[in-house]
Amino acid sequence: MNKLTFAATAIATASATLQCQSTMAVPDLDKPADGDMVKRSKLIFEYLDQCDKDGQVTFTEWEALFPAIKQMSYDDLILIFSAFDLNRDQKISLKEFVKTNESFYAPMTSHLEFREPWIEVSNQIYNYMDVYRKTSPTDLTPKHDKRVSKSDLKSRVPVFWPEQIGNDDFVDRQFYLRDYNGDGMIDKNEHNRFNYHYKVLRKFWNISKGQGSKTEYVEGDDDIMTWVQWSDQDNPWLRSRNFKNKNVEIPMAAFKDMWNKFNTDEDKMTLSFNEIWNMW
Ligand SMILES: [Ca+2]
Ligand SMILES: [Ca+2]
Ligand SMILES: [Ca+2]
Ligand SMILES: [Ca+2]
Numbered sequence: 001m002n003k004l005t006f007a008a009t010a011i012a013t014a015s016a017t018l019q020c021q022s023t024m025a026v027p028d029l030d031k032p033a034d035g036d037m038v039k040r041s042k043l044i045f046e047y048l049d050q051c052d053k054d055g056q057v058t059f060t061e062w063e064a065l066f067p068a069i070k071q072m073s074y075d076d077l078i079l080i081f082s083a084f085d086l087n088r089d090q091k092i093s094l095k096e097f098v099k100t101n102e103s104f105y106a107p108m109t110s111h112l113e114f115r116e117p118w119i120e121v122s123n124q125i126y127n128y129m130d131v132y133r134k135t136s137p138t139d140l141t142p143k144h145d146k147r148v149s150k151s152d153l154k155s156r157v158p159v160f161w162p163e164q165i166g167n168d169d170f171v172d173r174q175f176y177l178r179d180y181n182g183d184g185m186i187d188k189n190e191h192n193r194f195n196y197h198y199k200v201l202r203k204f205w206n207i208s209k210g211q212g213s214k215t216e217y218v219e220g221d222d223d224i225m226t227w228v229q230w231s232d233q234d235n236p237w238l239r240s241r242n243f244k245n246k247n248v249e250i251p252m253a254a255f256k257d258m259w260n261k262f263n264t265d266e267d268k269m270t271l272s273f274n275e276i277w278n279m280w
Contacts, residue, residue: 020051020064027069041101044069045094056091057084079166083158086151088168096151099131102142103158111160115217119195126191129156148186150175173278201280204236205273225271231255237280 027043048057048065062081063074072080084092084100108128111118118125129152131142154171157164164170178186178194186194199215208229211218233250237258243250262275 020061022047022050022065022068024050037102037105038098040105041098042094045097048092048097056093057097058091062092082166082168083154086154096155099151099155100158102131103156107159116160117195117198119198119216122191122195125160126188128159129153129186131155146188148178148191149184153178153186177278197280198277201273201277204240205276207234207236208232223272223274225273225276227259227269230259230271237276 024047027040027047045057047069048061049055051061051064052058059081063077066077066080081092082088084096086096086100108124110124111121114120126148127144129148130144130146131152132145132147132149150171153175154168157167157171161170161174175186178190180190180193202217203213203215205225206212206214206218206221208225209221210229211221231252235250235255238250238254239246242254259271262271262279264275264279265272
């Protein structure tokens, strides 16, 4: 942030505070409402939605009121606001607030001992993503319908990818990788297909690196594919597509084409697993 925008931000914050001042007691987070996440979220939401009580927390309300609940830098204030705004309309609804709070207050933890994409606990992962809540503010019981929307996926970012909180491009990418038929929902089959896809790629990766044909991460793998490893005549990516006939030699140009297509990060001398995972 340069000095000018910082000054502008400071003025904006001051005016937001002037426009929206609390007349309610700050909810005490150390004293959870009956230990119930939904009740607690509703209390906080009521506090945040007090300047214009319309069932939506605007950024004006947020920047004026949230720091009293939890102090943070202005940049973090923006990131966390964005994390709660699941449908990206610059407002936080009660549903969005409860749903995202679930990730902050009641995170799934059983995936933590495994490697992304956590295939060992695949069903639990899907059930945890597949939560929707009825619109009635009196019925906030979680339901499952075997459909995961982009908002659903975004609400789980604090659990699965905490370093990506507030990064909508990341959510778009993760969603795109899973919604194979592009209908805006990840169904259970697509979730399974995503896992299968990952396993195939791991197998290809391991074969190319001369470390067997396991469909999972091989302990000690340095996550580096060199040009020499890539340009082998048995290259599984090329052999599974355009060069299925093993008697036909793969030309150098074909190796180069796919290498360049995958090679999207700073390091142009090697490929990482993620570079391929993001493109294949
Ligand atoms: Ca409001
Ligand atoms: Ca919203
Ligand atoms: Ca779909
Ligand atoms: Ca690279």
